[in-house]
Amino acid sequence: MATIAVGIALWAVALVVLLIFRPAPENEWWIWTCVTGIGFGFLGMWLVRRPRS
Template sequence: MEPEQQPTRHEIGKRTFLVADVEPLDVDGVRTLEVGTALWLVAFVALLPFYGSLSDDGRLWWLWTCLAGFGLGLFGLEYCRRRRAATRG
């Protein structure tokens, strides 16, 4: 018995859609979290020189949001690294 081949074309109404032959991505989330965590740290460092003006304008929470994003990113990064190690065996 032959395995079923997926269609390469779908016709829906008057439109025809072609299906690309693409391999699925092996995504474990580690690289995404590394980039996101680094961006939160960069934003925190970039806002540090403006500490006084942020405080005067009542927007000091911007600085602490960046710090919280960095901290939570570190927790998420460790979680994803452990998950990746567990799935790879």
């Protein structure tokens, strides 16, 4: 669980850096890569905490 939280934090830091120092227009997909990484991180955290039946 801590590994997932660290991964989410790293993606969030990368997102903030990219929002401050905007990439060139052809590299704006980097921003969406960070957003996707954060989203998948939260999905992974939900899957890990989910009770098993």
